[in-house]
Amino acid sequence: MAPLTDNAARLFGRDIASFRRSLRARNLSDNTIRIYTDATERFANWLADWDGNDDADPATSWEDVTRHHIQAWITSLLDAKSAGYANNQYRSIQQFWAWWSEIEELPNPMQGLKPPTVPEQPIDVLRKDQLRALLQSCQGREFIQRRDLAIIYIFMDAGVRRAELASLTVDDVDLDLREIRVLGKGRRNRVVTISRRAAVVIDRYLRERARQKWADKPDLWLAEKNKGVLTKWGIREMLERRGRAVGIDGLHPHMLRHTWAHYNKQNLSEEELMRLAGWRSRQMVDRYAASLADERAREAGKRRPLGDEL
Missing domain, CATH: 1.10.443.10 (Intergrase catalytic core)
Incomplete structure (x- = not known):
């Protein structure tokens, strides 16, 4: 799990709770719901602690988030984790933004973005x-x-x-x-x-x-x-x-x-x-x-x- 920090919960927690309820209403598996919401909570925690850069200012609401915030978060994951992990997180928060943009009738900041490339690593097969x-x-x-x-x-x-x-x-x-x-x-x-x-x-x-x-x-x-x-x-x-x-x-x-x-x-x-x-x-x-x-x-x-x- 990726529990929200106090600051992230204050800024983003309500929408994440609504997102979780929407996933349950779709009758998705508990594991799928956990994967999608965990990634969204990790992103929210990162946003709450992020100080900004030349491309984007700190975000205090979902409306503030741009493609530059998402790209900066994915880059931070690639620096610390595997490409496969970053790809998984990217695809998980895609689900949140698709839901959010529909509910709020606002542009999806992930529109036009592409997930990080994962180098092919064939898994061993038993003889x-x-x-x-x-x-x-x-x-x-x-x-x-x-x-x-x-x-x-x-x-x-x-x-x-x-x-x-x-x-x-x-x-x-x-x-x-x-x-x-x-x-x-x-x-x-x-x-x-x-x-x-x-x-x-x-x-x-x-x-x-x-x-x-x-x-x-x-x-x-x-x-x-x-x-x-x-x-x-x-x-x-x-x-x-x-x-x-x-x-x-x-x-x-x-x-x-x-x-x-x-x-x-x-x-x-x-x-x-x-x-x-x-x-x-x-x-x-x-x-x-x-x-x-x-x-x-x-x-x-x-x-x-x-x-x-x-």
């Missing part, structure tokens, strides 16, 4: 031998082993986001059809598929789950040592721990999503990949599959080289 090692590390009859194995299989087979996996309920899983219903970004439901082996693994987890203290909870994933429900943070920590155990440093859910996209891009059409992944833009297909694009191109080039045709 099949690494995936096998990861699955092997979870073999066993204990509750934690069966739970972790089921989680990794779903990440590997369905390419879901961490928040999607964390929010699953027992009723979302149909093992006979090998389908799982997930709630994605924008509160959009979709159905993803799993392998036959994954269905068996999840079935074994559910049998062990039924013996746990919190078995009556609707949430699919339970924490170890009778601590209740496993959170999305717990899922990330589990993957990091499992990864370190088999020599995969920095393993995280997004790496498994990229791995899923890489292997399935060879077997599915773009339309099928988009629907299963919950993407609305075809650009996401190329972005997620870019990690090993050169390797795929080399393998394709070896299939029928000209030298073998002559």
Whole structure:
């Protein structure tokens, strides 16, 4: 969270509260509302403390804000944080200014501005031998082993986001059809598929789950040592721990999503990949599959080289 300072709350707090209510009325997810309002509060705090420069004077109201204020704030973020972080903050406050300019019937100061460029940094994709090692590390009859194995299989087979996996309920899983219903970004439901082996693994987890203290909870994933429900943070920590155990440093859910996209891009059409992944833009297909694009191109080039045709 980015709580408003006293000065920022006095100058900008009322409109931010109205903005938050408008987001709730749009039925956006709690996480989306938090991202948009946190960025707006950070910008408000910066405005309240900023002394101005040659391009713009200090702002004491939203009406005072110009493109120069926004550019100065983004520049300050780029000086202290990553380009990806600055880009995320830029796109988040875009939502506030779109709302504010409509409500106040005033020009949007972000009109014509462009977000900071984020250098492309392909995320590592796991090799099949690494995936096998990861699955092997979870073999066993204990509750934690069966739970972790089921989680990794779903990440590997369905390419879901961490928040999607964390929010699953027992009723979302149909093992006979090998389908799982997930709630994605924008509160959009979709159905993803799993392998036959994954269905068996999840079935074994559910049998062990039924013996746990919190078995009556609707949430699919339970924490170890009778601590209740496993959170999305717990899922990330589990993957990091499992990864370190088999020599995969920095393993995280997004790496498994990229791995899923890489292997399935060879077997599915773009339309099928988009629907299963919950993407609305075809650009996401190329972005997620870019990690090993050169390797795929080399393998394709070896299939029928000209030298073998002559």
